[in-house]
Amino acid sequence: MIRIEEKIIQETIVAISKLYQAEADAKKIQIQKTIKEYDGDYTLVVFPLLAYSRKNPQLTAEDLGNYLLNSMIEIAEFQVVKGFLNLKLSQAFWIDFLDEIRQTETYGIEGVTENSPQVVIEYASPNTNKPLHLGHIRNILLGSSMANIFKAKGKKVFSVNLINDRGIHICKSMLAWQELADGATPESVGKKGDHFVGEYYVAFDKEYKKQIAELMATGMPEEQAKEEADWLKKARGMLKRWEREHKKTRDLWKDMNTWVYAGFEETFAKLGVHFDKTYYESDTYLIGKEVVLKSLKLGELSTKPDGTVFLDLTEYGMDEKVLLRSDGTTVYMTQDIGSAILRYDDFNFDESIYVVGNEQDYHFKVLRIILDRLEFAWSNRISHLSYGMVELPEGKMKSREGTVVDADDLLLEMYTTAKNTAEQLGKLDGLTDAEKHDIYMKIALGALKYFILKVDAKKNMVFNPKESIDFNGNTGPFIQYTAVRINSLLTKANADNVPYRHRIHRNSMDSKELELIKLIYDFPILLQEADEKRSPSVLANFAYDLAKEYNQFYHNHKILNAEDEETRSFRLVLSEKTGFVLRATLGLLGIEIPIRM
RNA sequence: GGUCCCGUAGCUCAGUGGAUAGAGCAACAGCCUUCUAAGCUGUGGGUCGAAGGUUCGAAUCUUUCCGGGAUCACCA
Numbered sequence: 113m114i115r116i117e118e119k120i121i122q123e124t125i126v127a128i129s130k131l132y133q134a135e136a137d138a139k140k141i142q143i144q145k146t147i148k149e150y151d152g153d154y155t156l157v158v159f160p161l162l163a164y165s166r167k168n169p170q171l172t173a174e175d176l177g178n179y180l181l182n183s184m185i186e187i188a189e190f191q192v193v194k195g196f197l198n199l200k201l202s203q204a205f206w207i208d209f210l211d212e213i214r215q216t217e218t219y220g221i222e223g224v225t226e227n228s229p230q231v232v233i234e235y236a237s238p239n240t241n242k243p244l245h246l247g248h249i250r251n252i253l254l255g256s257s258m259a260n261i262f263k264a265k266g267k268k269v270f271s272v273n274l275i276n277d278r279g280i281h282i283c284k285s286m287l288a289w290q291e292l293a294d295g296a297t298p299e300s301v302g303k304k305g306d307h308f309v310g311e312y313y314v315a316f317d318k319e320y321k322k323q324i325a326e327l328m329a330t331g332m333p334e335e336q337a338k339e340e341a342d343w344l345k346k347a348r349g350m351l352k353r354w355e356r357e358h359k360k361t362r363d364l365w366k367d368m369n370t371w372v373y374a375g376f377e378e379t380f381a382k383l384g385v386h387f388d389k390t391y392y393e394s395d396t397y398l399i400g401k402e403v404v405l406k407s408l409k410l411g412e413l414s415t416k417p418d419g420t421v422f423l424d425l426t427e428y429g430m431d432e433k434v435l436l437r438s439d440g441t442t443v444y445m446t447q448d449i450g451s452a453i454l455r456y457d458d459f460n461f462d463e464s465i466y467v468v469g470n471e472q473d474y475h476f477k478v479l480r481i482i483l484d485r486l487e488f489a490w491s492n493r494i495s496h497l498s499y500g501m502v503e504l505p506e507g508k509m510k511s512r513e514g515t516v517v518d519a520d521d522l523l524l525e526m527y528t529t530a531k532n533t534a535e536q537l538g539k540l541d542g543l544t545d546a547e548k549h550d551i552y553m554k555i556a557l558g559a560l561k562y563f564i565l566k567v568d569a570k571k572n573m574v575f576n577p578k579e580s581i582d583f584n585g586n587t588g589p590f591i592q593y594t595a596v597r598i599n600s601l602l603t604k605a606n607a608d609n610v611p612y613r614h615r616i617h618r619n620s621m622d623s624k625e626l627e628l629i630k631l632i633y634d635f636p637i638l639l640q641e642a643d644e645k646r647s648p649s650v651l652a653n654f655a656y657d658l659a660k661e662y663n664q665f666y667h668n669h670k671i672l673n674a675e676d677e678e679t680r681s682f683r684l685v686l687s688e689k690t691g692f693v694l695r696a697t698l699g700l701l702g703i704e705i706p707i708r709m
Numbered sequence: 710g711g712u713c714c715c716g717u718a719g720c721u722c723a724g725u726g727g728a729u730a731g732a733g734c735a736a737c738a739g740c741c742u743u744c745u746a747a748g749c750u751g752u753g754g755g756u757c758g759a760a761g762g763u764u765c766g767a768a769u770c771u772u773u774c775c776g777g778g779a780u781c782a783c784c785a
Binding site: 157429439469582600663671709 | 728747
């Protein structure tokens, strides 16, 4: 089915050639939706076409309007306002469209085929020394929503998680546990594993600072004190033992990571995300190291007198990038080279996307260049989906200052708000506790996910913990509520055996009905845009527009009690399709619709 | 200092070459004997950070400046 906008463009090109004997550049033909102030559905902006017509805007628009009116059966009338040709489509066009999608259950959604491109998307990527926070939530929601969007565009998608499970920061929490825990476990103290481990990471920092202060009190300079502090030395020793695969160290490491993973899984499950594969940096860093050593032998890399291996990127306007430290250990970049290679071997991807904060823009730029220099032909298939930070009103979240918004705390808070609101409204009376719990959860998540996803990914965003996330207005629950209303209406229609699933007849629609159909018609375009721009916010804003439009329609139209049967059927189909698109769009954002609210 | 991102209503955000710049929140005023009021309607609120340039047309492109942030590690 060709889109009407496309058809108008094609016809306009023909019109220009027939009327003005000119070959029009398709890029100069702009079709946009007619703004509310004027009558029409689509507007052709004629200013760019004056070079072809050599007439004034008014006359050009009239020429083209008359031509299109004659050549396109879909066009019912036109109006010229200054340089804008406002085209109004026939009612039949919109009715036929609605009728066409009446039976389909997959409107706008594309299926996966054998030839579908293979896309790997990495997100979450937590460290195992602390629990997830709001920053991770933005990352996870962006990643999982993009995975949904790619799937809906018929791509074969694999979600992967890369866990940073090794390094000095992990050893810090291990050491603190060893020194302070006296054998305590998450079970023995009744704490979620990631929070439990995170507390030891904080405890390390506290003790470390104390030791630095003590050393400085003896007259030692700060720089030196930071290096000489007892616990830091111990943590470093632990890292060395870890790298030598010292059994006791590895056992402790495994135990603590296992606790953390259990905690992460719980949070992932609550957020409704899952991964097709989980990678661990402890498995990939050596692959990177091997590749680097091999490339060194082949003369692709350079060495410094102290043994440091690096790649000179000055020709790209960047610095020298170290790939192996003078002591032979790997750096972050080396690990990521290994991860990328392993991922290509596993998935043979057409695209590999990293959802990582914009503070790593430089890192990923360099990663691509390095992979290119090391002659991996697929280096141009990896890309960085960069997103902005989540800030508090007073600025950046800082774990050291305790201003981090914890993911689990936030979810619990959202849940409580959902529960309180629902109880106040008293709409869930008569449901079981399990049903209520399910509803609170879906609303809480709807509010949180929408709040995060409606903001353009690349922008920094502000979260104010004191003003909890709204449930009214431009929010997830507002859209969910609209969908629930529609479902309730359809349930009622079915219960009363109201027939409406037959071919639609409708002689005249009013503006609200028409607006709804037009928005439904836009859904595939917005999905496409979300895919191309890699931006769930496009869909979030669309869902809001659609819900808002429906609520206005609902408010001043009778549906089940419509004046006649034809009107009732038409409005029910319109409601059903609106509900479908709302559900689909919310689904792409990872938001579910409760049974009642 | 170099590079990159951002700056739109009191607050949170849409709009990235087209018509008189939009929502929500907050404030105020209305609408439930009518299919779910987590809804609907109305009022007030803007030199789109500033100045120049390109264009028939600029919040949008461009230059400079101002403000905020990120990054330029043998941290990840």
